[in-house]
Amino acid sequence: MTAATMLGKFGSAAAEAPLWQRYTVWAAAWEGREADLDLTLADDTGDRGDQLGLGQNLMMAIATGKSWLTDGSKLRQLSHLTKVRRVRDQLDRFVDMWKSQPLDISFSENPAPAGFQARVAQYHFRSMEALEEKLAQFPAQTKFALSVSYADLEERRSLSELRSVLAKHNLFIAGEKTAQ
DSSP, X not given: OHHHHHHHHHOOGGGHHHHHHXXXXXXXXXXXXXXXXXXXXXXXXXXXXXXXXXHHHHHHHHHTOTTSOOOHHHHHHHHHTOOOHHHHHHHHXXXXXXXXXXXXXXXXXXXXXXXXXXXXXXXXXXXXXXXXXXXXXXXXXXXXXXXXXXXXXXXXXXXXXXXXXXXXXXXXXXXXXXXX
């Protein structure tokens, strides 16, 4: 479980294929026995809890991997591989995020400890650098809707930087919502 999480957070793009392979093996092993992993939080211990955790961690590593883009199509592929309820429920939420076009970028910069926070589809970011790295993985011409809450002048500078990042990668702003 930990290895899957670490590969999603820190692995190169080469980690994606082995994660998919392991997830496919895991899903096949539980095919027809999905109800055995339909656990409550109180039951979420022991081998079945570990197996559910493994499936969830593999799915999250693939779905939110730092070094590759898992779009709506790939999320649907992940979903079709399993009928384990908790895994499918999370994947369904992610797929729904991709159905809404243009994709939302929510962005805020708060005083410490929260600091910089951004979200694009199923991805969460704590720095502009991490956000830019992920945006660079989107196909050119992708359209985004910005959802921004202005807190102060510093945040306005970060928003300007975000606009520059989008332009640099040939990505577009199709709409914007702001809250003061």
